[in-house]
Amino acid sequence: MFVGGILVGAFLSAVGFSVFLRGQRLAGPDKSGGVANQMVLKLGHGLDTAHPVHVAMEFMKTRVEELSAGQVTIDIYPSAVLGSEVQCIEQLQNGSLAMTKTSAAAMENFIPEMSVFSLPYVFLDGDHYWKVLNGDIGTELLAKGESKFLKGLCYYDAGSRNFYTKQTPIRTPDDLKGLKIRVMTSKTAMDMVSAMGAAPTPIAWGELYSALAQGTVDGAENNPPSFSSNKHYEVCKHFSLDGHTRIPDMLMMSTKIWNKLDPQVQEWVQQAAQESSDFQRELWKKESIAALEKAKAEGVTVYEVDVAAFAAKVAPVHAAINNQEVRALLKQISEVK
Known part of the structure; x- marks a missing residue:
């Protein structure tokens, strides 16, 4: 059985921020290698390791480590080992999981406006779709879940x-x-x-x-x-x-964890997430063609x-x-x- 835990505070003035959440595992085995004072954010999702979204999350993990000089890392648990999509969302809400990938369709059960993505033939084409997601509409929708303890970090392409x-x-x-x-x-x-x-x-x-x-x-x-x-x-x-x-995939984070992060850590996580979104879009184009072949x-x-x-x-x-x-x-x- 996976045991939940609470991230505990520590002061790390050497890296220039006041409150740094330390790497006690929220669930699952310790995969961090035991780096002292390293923050470990746990991410669970239901996709297999070959999926472009999982590959993008691995890219995000690398970028967080680079941006933070190793002070922050992400443990990724694929293939629903931490629970189903809905179960992972619920773990975000109670603060026992830091991040998860979910479909915008599943999010409509928490945020009714997300149902717009499940409506058929809403977008003219892929370009129109990404103009919406990367514009004001998409940004506002990412923030809609904060009243439910769910913060949207970025979108991933899930094609048509x-x-x-x-x-x-x-x-x-x-x-x-x-x-x-x-x-x-x-x-x-x-x-x-x-x-x-x-x-x-x-x-x-x-x-x-x-x-x-x-x-x-x-x-x-x-x-x-x-x-x-x-x-x-x-x-x-x-x-x-x-x-x-x-219907896009969305990278969601628990506000119960996000709100405890120092602004510098938030900036690193947000930047790495957005870069992973850009990376995944390019990968998705290639993978879609290869998948049909x-x-x-x-x-x-x-x-x-x-x-x-x-x-x-x-x-x-x-x-x-x-x-x-x-x-x-x-x-x-x-x-x-």
Whole structure:
């Protein structure tokens, strides 16, 4: 069982800040090598170590160590060893975990405005998407969780989400009728899949491979790197490039830990996080192309589809929005040029 701990204060005038949180592990084994007076921030997430987001987090760890001259490090626990996505978020809220990667879709359960990302066909293209995330709208959304003890540090590219299935090729929205499709625990995602005639089935990401293999669901929806790195191509041989949503991943930090950090440490962590976001975006472009090629080599057929037909099918999802904040966000996003 993983045992929570509390970061204890220490004075380190040599590095020019007053309060420095010392490296008592919040959970998991000691991986720091025992450096004296080293702050250790623990980061847990559910992705495997080959995923571009995990690689970006390793980049962030290196940058934090470089910026702080070794006084700050990050212990990274991948593959859900510290719990599911929601469990890690809850650990941030109680201060027993420093950081986690979560999808913006999971965050809508804590911050209703995050549901805007789960709405289908909100962004014109990738450039429009990143103008929004790196602008005022994205910055404001990162801060929305602070009342829930969740501070957003940066976004990671998760590309566009697409349907993939075991047996039925999805060439038109009607091909989804009657199929059980895995979705994240997101009401908006479930409403979207329902609008296309499929049965939305929330399943934890770490349990999806077995659910697909056992026939619990007929398919799922995600981006190419996640499809490939988790070897879903072994059971799903049809991948449709419908690009229904662009839902970013988010690096979140516990405000209970962040607020105890000296401003200099906060600056290091924030800088390393943003640099890791920039690094990950470039890596993601390469990995997305490679992932589709890998899938094709494994016998997956990739389909180009009429995106307009899918967008028309889910128009009622937009019409049914009754949250005024989300409606206002949609208008703001549409005005970003």
